[in-house]
Amino acid sequence: MGNKLQQTQDMLAKHHRDGDVFVQLMKDTYAGRFNEDFWALWNTRIAPMLSELPVILDLGTGPGTFLRDIHERYPKARAIGVECAEYMLEAASDLPEGCEIITADLHDPHLPLADNSVDAVVASVVLHEMHQPVRTLQEMQRCLKPGGIFYVMDWVRAPLAQYLADSELAVFDRQTPEEELEDLFIHFIEHNRFSVDDLAFMLENTGFRVLEKTLLKEGRMARLVAEKK
Numbered sequence: 481m482g483n484k485l486q487q488t489q490d491m492l493a494k495h496h497r498d499g500d501v502f503v504q505l506m507k508d509t510y511a512g513r514f515n516e517d518f519w520a521l522w523n524t525r526i527a528p529m530l531s532e533l534p535v536i537l538d539l540g541t542g543p544g545t546f547l548r549d550i551h552e553r554y555p556k557a558r559a560i561g562v563e564c565a566e567y568m569l570e571a572a573s574d575l576p577e578g579c580e581i582i583t584a585d586l587h588d589p590h591l592p593l594a595d596n597s598v599d600a601v602v603a604s605v606v607l608h609e610m611h612q613p614v615r616t617l618q619e620m621q622r623c624l625k626p627g628g629i630f631y632v633m634d635w636v637r638a639p640l641a642q643y644l645a646d647s648e649l650a651v652f653d654r655q656t657p658e659e660e661l662e663d664l665f666i667h668f669i670e671h672n673r674f675s676v677d678d679l680a681f682m683l684e685n686t687g688f689r690v691l692e693k694t695l696l697k698e699g700r701m702a703r704l705v706a707e708k709k
């Protein structure tokens with residue numbers, strides 16, 4: 481288990497390239513992921529389902545910005561983040577009371593949370609960083625209350641040309657170093673792991689009903705809203 485966690489941390493460190501820079505990137509880009517559309521969806525799909533003292537889980541919470549946001553909006557909520565990258569744990573170490581971090585590898589999580597005890601789960605750009613998300617989806621099925629909502633937002637499969645549109649690397653220039661090409665193509669695979677239908681298929685097969693699936697950013701990302709059956 482210890483060894484497995486280390487393998488995941490090493491894999492994530494490679495994917496994130498520079499941990500401290502990636503922490504800052506996640507902070508800087510947070511408002512784009514948790515934007516007006518997100519909060520509109522939250523207000524229609526999730527807020528009405530929350531109990532008086534809601535338990536809200538944020539998978540792959542990174543620096544914990546969403547937990548802080550939840551704490552401000554719902555001071556009585558228990559806002560719990562799951563994370564395992566050391567630089568992220570460090571960045572999330574000064575969260576206010578009411579926010580908690582569980583250090584765990586989402587590849588096979590056994591969270592210290594009772595069955596049917598969680599109101600809502602958010603997984604924002606985390607599932608694509610995993611070799612497989614099946615055990616996480618099953619653990620969410622255990623922890624969520626019946627009717628509880630699972631929000632997933634992530635990269636989905638898109639053509640290489642579209643992926644390269646955001647890259648500054650001169651991919652077809654013979655002078656471009658081989659290591660830089662390799663790094664870019666490894667990231668291409670990692671950001672193109674699942675289609676939106678693959679994510680919906682896995683949710684439907686782990687005890688969820690998909691209520692909504694929407695492509696974002698010209699089809700490069702998607703968001704899904706599912707409820708526990």
Ligand SMILES: C[S@@+](CC[C@H](N)C(=O)[O-])C[C@H]1O[C@@H](n2cnc3c(N)ncnc32)[C@H](O)[C@@H]1O
Pocket residue numbers: 488492506510513539540541542543545562563564565568584585586587603604605606609610
């Ligand atoms: C791209 S960041 C997104 C952070 C945050 N959810 C957000 O949207 O601002 C993905 C996060 O998931 C975490 N993560 C990825 N795989 C994980 C795993 N197997 N176990 C625990 N955390 C994981 C990473 O360390 C990273 O902090």
